[in-house]
Amino acid sequence: MATTPTELTPASEEERASLDQLGPVDYIIVEFPAGKSNFTGEMAKELLALVDAGTIRVIDILILTKNEDGSVEAMELSDVGELGELQAIEAQLAELLAEEDVVNLAAAMDSGSVAGVLIWENLWAAPFASAARRSGGQLIANGRIPIQAIIASIEADDVAASEGD
Numbered sequence: 001m002a003t004t005p006t007e008l009t010p011a012s013e014e015e016r017a018s019l020d021q022l023g024p025v026d027y028i029i030v031e032f033p034a035g036k037s038n039f040t041g042e043m044a045k046e047l048l049a050l051v052d053a054g055t056i057r058v059i060d061i062l063i064l065t066k067n068e069d070g071s072v073e074a075m076e077l078s079d080v081g082e083l084g085e086l087q088a089i090e091a092q093l094a095e096l097l098a099e100e101d102v103v104n105l106a107a108a109m110d111s112g113s114v115a116g117v118l119i120w121e122n123l124w125a126a127p128f129a130s131a132a133r134r135s136g137g138q139l140i141a142n143g144r145i146p147i148q149a150i151i152a153s154i155e156a157d158d159v160a161a162s163e164g165d
Contacts, residue, residue, distance in 0.1 A: 020133065023126030024142065025059065029105055031115040044085045047118070051089060055124050058089050060096040062117040064106050072106040 030043070050056045061077040076095055077086065096119055097105075109115050129139070 021126055021130050023122045023124070023129050024139065025119060025121050027117060027119040029064075029108060029115050029117050031109055031113050033110075034112045034114065037114045037116070043116075048085055048089070055122075056120040057123055058118065058120050059094050060117070060119040061086075061089075062097055062102070062105075064102065064109065064115045064117060066106050066109040066111055066113055066115070068111050070111055072102060072109075074102045 047058070051058060063075040063077070063080065065073040065075075067073070074097075080086075097117070105117055106115075132139070
């Protein structure tokens with residue numbers, strides 16, 4: 001995300017201590033075809049279950065609309081009329097994303113689609129991340145393996161094993 005060092009510099013000792021306890025932060029973009037989005041349904045219920053269990057802390061949620069002409073409209077969760085169950089976390093959001101971030105995120109979207117951007121802290125990993133920082137370590141890379149790649153790998157292993165029989 002587009003941030004400068006001054007944006008990340010906490011103003012007080014208490015804020016510095018809080019940042020030291022921060023876990024890894026991730027994001028996802030979930031895209032829907034025009035007219036097919038349902039952010040307050042089953043997805044909201046599952047997201048709230050993760051928050052309630054203390055697994056994650058939602059940092060920001062943004063709704064992006066990419067028009068047919070490629071222009072992008074961004075809306076914070078607080079600008080959405082009916083939040084349903086998401087109302088419980090709306091007041092806690094940090095509104096972290098800058099305009100440049102929105103442009104970069106929307107580049108992955110198809111024209112005429114709507115997407116939800118979710119940024120969250122992995123609370124489950126915070127103690128390990130904090131211990132790594134106190135030990136002088138720093139996170140230098142992370143990533144995700146798409147489920148489709150895992151399925152393809154398992155299927156390829158199954159084919160190779162059956163050919164060996």
